Amino acid sequence: MNIAIIGAGNVGGALGGSWARAGHRISFGVRDPAAEKTRALLASAGASTSAALPAEAARGAEVVVLATPWDATEAALAAAGDLHGKVLVDCTNPLKFTPGVGLELALGFNESGGERVAGWAAGARVVKAFNTYGWENFANPRYPNAAELKPVMFLAGDAAAAKATVGQLATDIGFEPFDAGALRAARELEPLALIWIRRAFSGARNPHFTWARLTR
Numbered sequence: 001m002n003i004a005i006i007g008a009g010n011v012g013g014a015l016g017g018s019w020a021r022a023g024h025r026i027s028f029g030v031r032d033p034a035a036e037k038t039r040a041l042l043a044s045a046g047a048s049t050s051a052a053l054p055a056e057a058a059r060g061a062e063v064v065v066l067a068t069p070w071d072a073t074e075a076a077l078a079a080a081g082d083l084h085g086k087v088l089v090d091c092t093n094p095l096k097f098t099p100g101v102g103l104e105l106a107l108g109f110n111e112s113g114g115e116r117v118a119g120w121a122a123g124a125r126v127v128k129a130f131n132t133y134g135w136e137n138f139a140n141p142r143y144p145n146a147a148e149l150k151p152v153m154f155l156a157g158d159a160a161a162a163k164a165t166v167g168q169l170a171t172d173i174g175f176e177p178f179d180a181g182a183l184r185a186a187r188e189l190e191p192l193a194l195i196w197i198r199r200a201f202s203g204a205r206n207p208h209f210t211w212a213r214l215t216r
């Protein structure tokens, strides 16, 4: 599959490397395709990866992945051009830093970042995913103590076919898709990211953990 990743930082770089190893073609949509850090990323991510300006990267892709800081997301989407009909994977979290409180959601309860993204990206089929864990788990989703269990990847979106596509992309890099419901359920997935962040960066500071589903 041709995948454009807008934002080639921690999340974009980790997902791009993992999907490239799984056989997908990756075009990173970046503001400076010739930058040294972009060249270093391409060298480590492999031959099936390239970099271009966001609109050029998105043009040739069936799936566009959004991995930008929340404050930059509206502008990044505008720079990505027409996304009508494309699957748009929203990995962002609408976080803000409040002195005395720390990281918290910039919006919630009656809206979500995922829904706001859908409003900004006319005609795109938005799926919220890859937002509830740190990038370390996208780079390597293998856990020696988990036996047969796979980490789950929560998905929220209104278009069933788009959600199935993103579920397959999650499966391709070692996750078990978990359908959290319509895009509105991004209101539940975004606070879930905060639970992960607080746990990962307190105490022993271990970002190498995810949620899994136990059933009987």
Ligand SMILES: NC(=O)c1ccc[n+]([C@@H]2O[C@H](COP(=O)([O-])OP(=O)(O)OC[C@H]3O[C@@H](n4cnc5c(N)ncnc54)[C@H](OP(=O)(O)O)[C@@H]3O)[C@@H](O)[C@H]2O)c1
Pocket: 006, 007, 008, 009, 010, 011, 012, 029, 030, 031, 032, 054, 067, 068, 069, 070, 072, 073, 075, 076, 079, 091, 092, 093, 094, 095, 130, 131, 132, 133, 134, 135, 136
């Ligand atoms: N960090 C995590 O583990 C994690 C996990 C799940 C979800 N998230 C969410 O994922 C998003 C990205 O996080 P991150 O840690 O990957 O951030 P990051 O390392 O800071 O990378 C952000 C990327 O976005 C690019 N960017 C910024 N403004 C842009 C614009 N206007 N147009 C195009 N690209 C732009 C930056 O490019 P330049 O180099 O040009 O500035 C950079 O490559 C955030 O919303 C975060 O909340 C993060």
